[in-house]
Amino acid sequence: MKYLKRDPRNGNWLYRRVVPKVLKSWVSQTEFVISLGKTQNDALTQYGTHHQKIEHMIALAKMGVSGLSPAEQRARLKAMLEVWGADPHSAGRDDEERTWREEAAAKIVDRYQDPVTGEYEGVPEEEAVKARALLGGVTKNSPEPTVTDAFNFYLRENAKDTPEKRKKQEQRFRRAERNLIAALGGDKAVSQLTREEVRRWRDMRIEAGAAAGTIKREKSDLSTVINTARSELDVRGDNPFENLKLPKSNVSRRDEREGLPENVIAGVYAQLEAGPPDLLAIWTLLDFTGARPSEIRELNVGEIVLDHDVPHLVITEREGRSLKTSWSIRKVPLVGKAFTEARKLVKEDADASAPVFPRYSREGGMDRLSQALNGRIRKLSDNPKHVTYSLRHNMSDRLRAAEVYDATQRAIQGHSFGRGEAASYGGDIPLEKKREALLTAMKVHE
Template identity: 55%
Template sequence: MRNVTVKYLRKNDRTGSFEYRRRVPKSLEKLVTKREFLKVLGKTQSEAVMRYGAEHEKIEHLVSLAKFGVTGLSPMEQSKKLAALLESWDADPHSAGRDDNERTWRGEAAAQLVDKYQDPTSGEYVGVPEEDGLLASALLVGVSKETPQVTVTDAFAAYLNENALKIPEQHKKQRQRFARSEKNLIFVLGGDKPLQEVKRSDARRWRDMRLKQVSPSTVRRERNDIGAVFSWAVSEMEGAGEVNPFKGMKLEAPKEGRRDQRLPLDQVVIDSVYNDLQTHKDLLQIWTLLDYTGARPSEIRMLLVSEIVPSDPVPHIIIQPRADNTLKSTWSERKIPLVGPALEVARELVEGKKGLEPAFPRYAVEGGQDRLSQALNRRIREHTDNPKHVAYSLRHNMKDRMRSAEVFPEKAKAIEGHAFSAGQDGSYGGGYPLEQLQDSLEKSLKNYRRRTPV
């Protein structure tokens, strides 16, 4: 197995085994008496890595318990955290104790928590804080083995944990988007509820409320996110029920098609932005590549120097997935020929640089996509107040140029990174030679901007 680095995984040089070894965080010092967590996970690294996740999750539950307690949580989260705490004390999490000795110290620990709330006259416990009561109960009887009902918050948390996007910037936006959907749904429900209790009528009330607040397209996106969470939970989580109340729920059809959501830029706007960017070299280079390739802004901003190939017989850029760069779809992976001013920009970008450097370091970082969009759209907005005119509009301009030049539709899709036609024609073969795509671009850009600032 290739060596991997896992934060708390260590090899014991004496025994040769692999261990989970972690100093007890300060937040846990009052709950956990030992100085470090230590558990043998396996004789090989591969075996240890497979078991690492469960052990790490247990410790993280303890850290969360110390920071936030167990009140205000769903039954599932309460059970996980209390079970993790009992296990950290080497106690059986699902009973009162394995033997008389364990049952004795657990009873004494529970008494220390709640005896001070016992009324000496009646013998009843009065005013026991919920936190102390839950912990005392876990000490006395353990945590039930039965899986608690899955609530809305449980489902969202588990879904995002299982389907988290790998790139930090994308993951952050994913969590923010789902958090908004979760918050709006819980507001309609009047609080966190078990998934089994969420009915179709609740889904319709959510829909009606959101349609009064935001556009139908936003409601549709939120419905898709919530529906994905419910469907995944029903399929993967015990206690989530069997029905997704958001499945098949009708929404008003969009009043405008996808092609109307962004519109091509007028040529005077394109030319004006070129002029405005003369003193902003990297933005001018990005604008030129967008204009002459029809690529997506996200694809251009993430280019590495090694993915810009101006010296090839057919100069081109390479759009490909990387660990720090995902693509919209598998069809997005492609090579786009460089013609005209785009080729000159490419030569500038590779001169004196190393292959693994980002071509645009200011924008190939977390938050770079938003920063790039704001920078370009701000210039565009100085010359048009149409909200459908944005940097992405240059893809629509390129589409129109290829249509006007009567470029074969499949070749246009190969340049744009769109899926080929359905059926056998789209399922076979490896695409088009770069020479043919170069011809198509040159034909589309013939006489375009003869006087360029680049």
């Protein structure tokens, strides 16, 4: 809470913020100073409301209100009136307020008035909307949520916990939003969506050449957003995406990726022998644990446990690091080359919370890692199904070939144990059992 300050005179809490340059022509003061109460709890409760008002004002000054959904437009105009000290839902509380609001509206539109006829001509919608808000306020009730409102709300409420993941999430959902709005011919109230329109979206995506798997994932995202709007924004009606018939994929999910041929795995090792050492360590850990690339690149030093009867990695959620599912939380034994590399990575005086792979753990690291490793794979194979993630498929194949018990396979790779009672009872597979499985699967003799 950047603008939460303590008043040194009386100890009260304030929202205190220098007026941004973009608002200099909108407000007369040089600083926003708003009392938030005597206690910190009061301040924390009120901070968000006042901060949002000013952020709406900044957005209004920078981008205006054109092209917004009715709800977004109302929110920005309401914030404008409230920051000015005006009643947002009327023409003014008294004659003095009504007078200055009329004068402010006149300054906006008077230059568009014909001096002969007195008629207003060519007033841009952007300025007309502001003038109308000054003259009459905005409605008390927020307009019905549109598709854009539903997406904005969903992304606000379900934002990923790191900038990198939020960026990818935003790109993915905004792409789905654009495709739906293109099929609709424009933004539309969520409650007014019809089955015919979502079929039109599906047909449009098919005609555009989107893969069946892509359409299925996009439909799932759209359906999730609509369901969230129904439960959280009081949107009425059924979800028209439910049970929508989709094209069948010619490629199973299992076949979207293939395990790497042994010569390719060995070839990447050979390329990495000259360095860099962190990339060799990542490749080795991926190969010998079957973990996801994101799980390895985000490891902290304290999550490599060597002083244990069974040395292992701890893959867990923490601040700044989320996992695909709760089943992904696990311990994976370090065997063979993985143990050798892990010993090089952990120094005696190292900070347990420090990232093991700083080059790849920060924002943009996943893309850099994929480019670095996939580039080396591509020198050995032009098969698009051969990528770094393929090493997880290799591990699955090795565990099955070694006739490792299914639950142990799942425990090693962080897969769900299923649904219902099978997934609800029992603890994790012991580290010793996982270690035995990996030693057999990787043909390591220790």
